[in-house]
Each structure stands twice: as structure tokens, then as C-alpha cells.
Amino acid sequence: MQAIGQEQTVAFLVDSTCEVFEKMVLRKLTQGIPIEGDALRPRSNVVATVSFAGAESGIVAFYSTRDAACEIAGALLGMDPAEVNGDMPDAIGEVSNMIAGALRTKMTDAGTPCAISIPTVTVGSDFYTKYVSDVRRVLCPFKMGDQEIFVELIRQKQ
Amino acid sequence: MRRIIINTLNKLGHTEVVEAANGREGLDRLAAGPVDVIITDWNMPEMSGIEFIRSFRGNDKLPQVPVLMVTTNAAKDDIVEALRAGVTNYVVKPFTPDTMREKIESVLAG
Numbered sequence: 001m002q003a004i005g006q007e008q009t010v011a012f013l014v015d016s017t018c019e020v021f022e023k024m025v026l027r028k029l030t031q032g033i034p035i036e037g038d039a040l041r042p043r044s045n046v047v048a049t050v051s052f053a054g055a056e057s058g059i060v061a062f063y064s065t066r067d068a069a070c071e072i073a074g075a076l077l078g079m080d081p082a083e084v085n086g087d088m089p090d091a092i093g094e095v096s097n098m099i100a101g102a103l104r105t106k107m108t109d110a111g112t113p114c115a116i117s118i119p120t121v122t123v124g125s126d127f128y129t130k131y132v133s134d135v136r137r138v139l140c141p142f143k144m145g146d147q148e149i150f151v152e153l154i155r156q157k158q
Numbered sequence: 159m160r161r162i163i164i165n166t167l168n169k170l171g172h173t174e175v176v177e178a179a180n181g182r183e184g185l186d187r188l189a190a191g192p193v194d195v196i197i198t199d200w201n202m203p204e205m206s207g208i209e210f211i212r213s214f215r216g217n218d219k220l221p222q223v224p225v226l227m228v229t230t231n232a233a234k235d236d237i238v239e240a241l242r243a244g245v246t247n248y249v250v251k252p253f254t255p256d257t258m259r260e261k262i263e264s265v266l267a268g
Contacts, residue, residue, distance in 0.1 A: 090161075098230060
């Protein structure tokens with residue numbers, strides 16, 4: 001087993017996210033510049049997290065507004081975004097599961113095997129997420145048309 | 159994932175789709191009538207994809223048809239386990255509609 005550098009892991013995460021959106025959501029994403037640190041997280045109504053553990057441990061988090069989440073769910077399910085409603089959390093859970101799964105495959109192929117958890121999706125308007133362990137965080141912004149989405153890599157410090 | 163796959167199948171022109179929420183329901187649906195192809199996920203509630211395939215393949219009373227497994231797990235050991243359990247082929251998530259079409263055509267061609 002070998003450790004993968006932070007930069008490489010972030011690159012894997014960005015590639016995984018773009019791959020999922022191009023193949024499944026049929027949307028091309030424009031990447032922004034990753035932001036490292038504990039700065040305030042983006043205003044989001046939908047947060048999905050998937051944990052990974054093995055040679056390395058951490059979390060992949062997906063953030064979006066409700067409108068963006070409904071657009072994504074609508075594209076996945078072949079529905080008008082306005083009609084998505086109760087299907088949105090499951091769809092976003094599946095998106096985060098696929099992003100984390102693709103990242104897991106890349107990390108495993110690079111010599112850092114790990115397993116992933118089932119996704120957790122939180123929907124609301126007045127909450128924040130906090131990670132108790134000593135972690136290193138990198139937030140990756142993307143544009144999906146005129147919407148913004150974010151994917152974050154939270155790695156437990158060794 | 160089930161609804162996502164159904165949407166993909168509809169886009170490919172496969173409009174007659176029998177759904178099952180989990181492996182047990184899948185076995186009940188198969189007992190009620192034959193299908194051309196089974197598409198199953200790896201992780202499912204009540205009965206995993208592997209457990210479902212082993213039950214299906216081990217039941218002589220059910221018509222044996224091709225099985226496609228959809229999974230995020232591209233690990234070789236897990237794919238070998240799935241193939242040994244009786245999966246005909248697999249599709250790794252994320253997949254394009256074209257990939258799903260190719261996989262379905264390949265299992266139907268035998």
C-alpha cells in the first residue's frame with residue numbers, strides 16, 4: 001500500500017465528479033479552483049456525504065442548492081425538475097455514491113485501497129456540518145450551467 | 159438507482175420493464191413471469207445482489223436468463239465473485255446510455 005498525495009487525491013475527486021455528471025446526469029461541469037482549509041462552506045440546502053475507510057479515511061461531501069439538486073434529479077430520472085419532490089434525496093444520494101465509488105476505484109488502482117459507506121443526504125435550510133476528528137479539507141467548486149455545486153474531500157490527518 | 163436505470167432503459171426504447179424493490183421481490187416477480195434480461199444492483203436492502211443471483215441461479219423452477227450487475231465496485235475480486243455466482247456481465251457506475259445498450263445487446267447475443 002502507498003499513500004497518495006493530497007493534490008493527486010483532489011485530482012481524482014474532480015475527475016470522478018466530472019465523469020459522473022457527464023455520463024449519468026448528462027451535464028458538462030466547469031471546474032473552479034479547489035480551496036483548501038476550513039473556510040465557511042457554501043450556502044446549501046442539500047448536503048450528501050459518503051465515508052471512506054481503509055488505507056486512508058475520510059469523507060466525500062456534495063453540496064448544492066435545492067434547485068440544482070432538483071435539476072440533477074430530474075436529469076437522472078427523466079422528469080421535470082419542478083416535479084421531482086420526494087425523489088430528489090435518493091437521486092442525490094446515488095450521485096454522491098457514484099462520485100465516491102469512482103474515487104475509491106482510482107485510489108485503489110493507485111495503491112490505496114478503501115471501502116465506502118452508504119450515502120447520507122441532509123436537506124434543509126438552517127444547518128452546518130462539523131467533522132470532529134482532525135481533518136484536512138479541500139472544497140472543489142463546479143459550475144453546472146448557471147448553477148453552482150461543490151464537492152469536498154475531507155481526509156483524516158495521519 | 160432503480161429509477162435511474164429505468165429512465166435509461168426507457169431512453170433506449172425498452173419500455174416494458176418489470177421492477178422489484180429488492181432481491182426477494184425480484185424472485186417473486188420472476189416466478190410470476192419470464193423476462194429477457196435481469197439488471198440488478200450490488201447493494202440492495204434485504205437481499206444483496208450476490209445473494210439474489212445465487213438464489214435465482216440455484217432455483218431450477220425459474221427460467222434462467224442473462225443477468226447484468228450494476229455496481230460502483232470495479233475491484234477484480236468482487237467481479238470474479240459476481241461472475242462465479244452467475245452474473246453474465248456487469249456495468250460499472252457511472253455509465254452512459256450507450257454503455258448500457260452495449261451491455262444489454264452483448265448478454266442477449268449470448
